[in-house]
Amino acid sequence: MNLFSISQLGRFSGLKPHTIRAWEARYNALTPSRSRGNTRYYDGSQMRRLLNMVSLVNAGYRASEVGPLSDDKLHQLLESIVSTRTNATEDYFISQLIAAGLTYDEARFEQILAYCIVRYRLKNTYRYVLLPMLERIGLLWRCDKISPTHEHFVSNLLRRKLFALVDALPAPDPSAERWLLMLPENEFHEMGLLLAYNIIRLSGHGAVYLGANVPLASMAAAVKEISADRILIFTLQSELSKPILAFLKELDLTFSGKKIYLAGNPTRPANAANYRRVQWLHTVEDLTAVLNGPDPSRN
Numbered sequence: 001m002n003l004f005s006i007s008q009l010g011r012f013s014g015l016k017p018h019t020i021r022a023w024e025a026r027y028n029a030l031t032p033s034r035s036r037g038n039t040r041y042y043d044g045s046q047m048r049r050l051l052n053m054v055s056l057v058n059a060g061y062r063a064s065e066v067g068p069l070s071d072d073k074l075h076q077l078l079e080s081i082v083s084t085r086t087n088a089t090e091d092y093f094i095s096q097l098i099a100a101g102l103t104y105d106e107a108r109f110e111q112i113l114a115y116c117i118v119r120y121r122l123k124n125t126y127r128y129v130l131l132p133m134l135e136r137i138g139l140l141w142r143c144d145k146i147s148p149t150h151e152h153f154v155s156n157l158l159r160r161k162l163f164a165l166v167d168a169l170p171a172p173d174p175s176a177e178r179w180l181l182m183l184p185e186n187e188f189h190e191m192g193l194l195l196a197y198n199i200i201r202l203s204g205h206g207a208v209y210l211g212a213n214v215p216l217a218s219m220a221a222a223v224k225e226i227s228a229d230r231i232l233i234f235t236l237q238s239e240l241s242k243p244i245l246a247f248l249k250e251l252d253l254t255f256s257g258k259k260i261y262l263a264g265n266p267t268r269p270a271n272a273a274n275y276r277r278v279q280w281l282h283t284v285e286d287l288t289a290v291l292n293g294p295d296p297s298r299n
Helices: 006-013 017-027 044-058 071-084 090-102 106-142 148-167 191-202 216-225 242-254 284-292
Strands: 040-043 178-182 206-209 230-234 259-263 278-281
Touching: 006 017, 006 040, 006 044, 040 044, 044 071, 044 090, 090 106, 090 148, 106 148, 106 191, 106 284, 148 191, 178 191, 178 216, 191 206, 191 230, 191 284, 216 242, 242 259, 242 278, 259 284, 278 284
Parallel strands: 178 206, 178 230, 230 259, 259 278
Antiparallel strands: none
16 A cells, blocks of 8 residues: 655645645545554545545635545536536646546546647647646656556556547648657657657648657668658757767768757757757747747757
8 A cells, every 4th residue: 555644745736734734624634544653644545535625626616615525526526627617727637637547547537638638739738737747746656656557557548649649630741841759769758759749740740750769770770761851859868878979970970951859858968069950959839939930049
């Protein structure tokens, strides 16, 4: 059984620990267990209950209204929020996606995600809902508070949804620019690359998606074989490894007609600065600017 301290509940829910204690005392919102030293701890059902209450408060309910409610009643209110399309905030959707992921509720996860994409569009859903959600779930994973199966469940649902969005698009014009997208060897975090894939295809451009963990030799072969105008490489490395630098040097020298982009971190690795033709995309807006017209600043 996974157990959580009150400070961990605070990090995952966005509430201060003293607020959680106040909800317990005033509204009987949670029922913590106690250690021999009288320290509060909570199980997974209590954490999900707190996330549901936070979702409802973010949707406009008062803590005094939702704190005393049963779990079944909380679920009924949560269902009514999406079905009636009330003015729920991004935090509501973040909490609900986490709760659905922790309970393997695929239908609920799909429902919330689909609504977010309609409401915010894909780019803003990624920025304001999915990224914060993944960051909070990352805290759970790093603290060993959820199993790897939760990680795979959420990641695979997102991956499937993003690919489905691309599949629903019409084929690009044969004369459109073509992109090549990939993650280098030993890099597996595809969400950012998949978002870029969607944005590129939504813009009418062609794209070849190689995915994660592409060996460097395969990357070099793909560049030679695929007639792509632009190459986008995602990496989370804060300092580029020697193999990546060697690959960039080869691209820089051998494929002078191709435009090369790196992305994945808000800040450009210092050791990537020597490659003037390699442009760092800091944000989603940088990619959008490339697709819509002039390249963004190279700084």
